[in-house]
Amino acid sequence: MSGGSARSLGKGEACPPRSAATLRRVSGPGPGGRAAPERSHAGGSAPPGPVPEGLIRVYSMRFCPFAKRTLLVLKAKGIGHEVININLKNKPEWFFKKNPFGLVPVLENSQGQVIYESAITCEYLDEAYPGKKLLPDDPYEKACQKMVFELFSKVPPLLLSFLRRQNKEDCSGVKEELHKEFSKLEEVLTNKKTTFFGGSSLSMIDYLIWPWFEWLIALELNECVDHTPNLKLWMEAMMKDPAVSSLFIDPKAFRGFLDLYLQNNLEACDYGL
Amino acid sequence: MTDDATRTLGKGSAPPGPVPEGLIRLYSMRFCPFAHRTRLVLRAKGIRYTPVQKEFCKTSSCKGHLDLEGRATLLECGRLDGASSKPRHEVININLRNKPEWYFTKHPFGQIPVLENSKGQLIYESVIACEYLDDAYPGRKLYPYDSYERARQKMLLELFCKVPHLTKECLVTLRCGRGCADLKLALRQEFCNLEEILGYQNTIFFGGDCISMIDYLFWPWFERLDVYGIADCVNHTPALRLWIAAMKQDPTVCALLIDKNIFLGFLNLYFQNNPDAFDYGLSC
Numbered sequence: 001m002s003g004g005s006a007r008s009l010g011k012g013e014a015c016p017p018r019s020a021a022t023l024r025r026v027s028g029p030g031p032g033g034r035a036a037p038e039r040s041h042a043g044g045s046a047p048p049g050p051v052p053e054g055l056i057r058v059y060s061m062r063f064c065p066f067a068k069r070t071l072l073v074l075k076a077k078g079i080g081h082e083v084i085n086i087n088l089k090n091k092p093e094w095f096f097k098k099n100p101f102g103l104v105p106v107l108e109n110s111q112g113q114v115i116y117e118s119a120i121t122c123e124y125l126d127e128a129y130p131g132k133k134l135l136p137d138d139p140y141e142k143a144c145q146k147m148v149f150e151l152f153s154k155v156p157p158l159l160l161s162f163l164r165r166q167n168k169e170d171c172s173g174v175k176e177e178l179h180k181e182f183s184k185l186e187e188v189l190t191n192k193k194t195t196f197f198g199g200s201s202l203s204m205i206d207y208l209i210w211p212w213f214e215w216l217i218a219l220e221l222n223e224c225v226d227h228t229p230n231l232k233l234w235m236e237a238m239m240k241d242p243a244v245s246s247l248f249i250d251p252k253a254f255r256g257f258l259d260l261y262l263q264n265n266l267e268a269c270d271y272g273l
Numbered sequence: 274m275t276d277d278a279t280r281t282l283g284k285g286s287a288p289p290g291p292v293p294e295g296l297i298r299l300y301s302m303r304f305c306p307f308a309h310r311t312r313l314v315l316r317a318k319g320i321r322y323t324p325v326q327k328e329f330c331k332t333s334s335c336k337g338h339l340d341l342e343g344r345a346t347l348l349e350c351g352r353l354d355g356a357s358s359k360p361r362h363e364v365i366n367i368n369l370r371n372k373p374e375w376y377f378t379k380h381p382f383g384q385i386p387v388l389e390n391s392k393g394q395l396i397y398e399s400v401i402a403c404e405y406l407d408d409a410y411p412g413r414k415l416y417p418y419d420s421y422e423r424a425r426q427k428m429l430l431e432l433f434c435k436v437p438h439l440t441k442e443c444l445v446t447l448r449c450g451r452g453c454a455d456l457k458l459a460l461r462q463e464f465c466n467l468e469e470i471l472g473y474q475n476t477i478f479f480g481g482d483c484i485s486m487i488d489y490l491f492w493p494w495f496e497r498l499d500v501y502g503i504a505d506c507v508n509h510t511p512a513l514r515l516w517i518a519a520m521k522q523d524p525t526v527c528a529l530l531i532d533k534n535i536f537l538g539f540l541n542l543y544f545q546n547n548p549d550a551f552d553y554g555l556s557c
Binding site for chain 2: 109113115116117120121123124127128139140142147150
């Protein structure tokens with residue numbers, strides 16, 4: 001952490017990406033006696049207290065693409081929030097009381113209400129909080145965004161499968177399948193003749209699918225969109241969005257995390273802290 | 274006989290024309306549980322059924338359809354009578370084993386249900402279709418107004434997500450003469466999770482004391498437990514049995530209940546790979 005001071009989570013802030021020069025692993029509390037606020041909660045940790053009034057809490061993990069969806073929406077809507085990271089390779093027992101599936105992201109508000117499943121958390125935030133609506137009001141346009149979301153649904157497991165197989169022989173089959181899925185998305189953009197999946201401005205569906213494309217950039221796999229020019233243009237347009245750019249994943253930290261994660265290393269989730 | 278008791282359209286059938294104003298069209302199949310969800314919501318929202326205009330249903334020889342004069346009469350009624358400017362729906366059943374070529378222009382993989390409105394807009398995926406109807410049509414709201422309660426219903430849907438596959442697997446396995454003890458065990462576990470929710474909430478229905486969207490989204494598979502031969506899977510879940518009983522008293526559910534003998538007749542033909550299965554039980 002640059003400067004070494006333990007930074008408490010400010011309202012509405014996610015911690016800025018770390019520069020390569022300041023990446024180092026700490027195994028205990030940082031200087032000042034306080035644990036790095038981003039450090040994940042693991043098995044044996046004490047459950048957190050109630051959520052303060054005026055804030056919403058998100059249980060997350062720094063590199064989880066599903067949780068990234070929720071963080072993007074929180075940022076885009078300017079919602080005051082606090083983040084508690086969970087060690088997904090060594091989950092605290094109390095976390096299963098928040099979400100019986102034990103997955104991130106999970107939202108918890110000051111009334112103790114809990115919402116999980118990334119797409120549900122995003123829709124909840126859009127409905128419950130004022131400001132710019134990310135989902136369209138028009139019932140058909142809203143349904144279209146959900147249909148595109150379904151169209152996208154094969155990409156996350158495919159991409160993960162692709163990353164697991166890198167440097168191994170049978171990569172080409174998965175790569176071909178991935179191209180097929182990207183072509184479907186390309187077709188949507190081609191038919192709509194708009195930059196974004198919901199129209200001429202960025203909206204919910206763009207944020208929901210973005211985190212996996214962010215992975216492509218972080219892993220220098222941009223060639224995956226060589227055959228899909230509209231998708232490529234969409235990625236470039238997304239990078240200009242303030243929420244996307246402020247939360248952009250640190251490529252070095254991500255690669256470090258991914259290596260450890262694929263080896264089921266318990267420290268993976270805190271890589272770079 | 275339920276509203277949608279019309280012959281399926283198959284390969285070689287002429288494509289239906291555009292959907293008339295004031296109407297929404299559902300592409301369906303009488304025994305499909307996913308389409309059943311959409312039919313329940315159409316009924317619950319008061320979007321009344323109307324038979325398809327004969328000129329759009331060229332392969333039908335059903336005497337129940339309107340002739341050209343009847344059609345004109347219907348349109349006049351719609352315009353003159355303020356009360357029947359209420360929204361309506363029509364149903365086109367699809368032969369899923371012999372799909373019409375034109376149907377792939379409605380859904381890329383030829384699946385049902387699909388909604389088509391008078392603007393030619395197409396909506397598919399049963400849950401998306403149901404939400405669209407709730408949003409687009411006035412009157413009774415099936416999803417709660419409160420954002421948290423809405424989110425809760427969507428989380429419950431996730432809890433339910435293994436049930437369709439498991440019930441289908443049980444059916445197929447039993448029909449092939451094999452035992453399905455493992456599958457039934459897995460299904461019972463899913464039902465236990467739902468039982469727990471009802472116990473924790475201490476409400477009759479999944480959304481509270483009144484029936485709502487989530488109950489309609491679950492219902493089709495529970496209606497089929499008996500005819501699939503796996504009704505004993507709710508033996509250890511009393512709250513779920515109470516919910517089933519309460520659902521059977523709901524007017525919407527009641528109106529669309531599928532006759533057991535007709536369903537069995539369909540299943541027999543279906544598992545013999547008979548393409549006429551989907552029209553089983555139609556009198557015309």
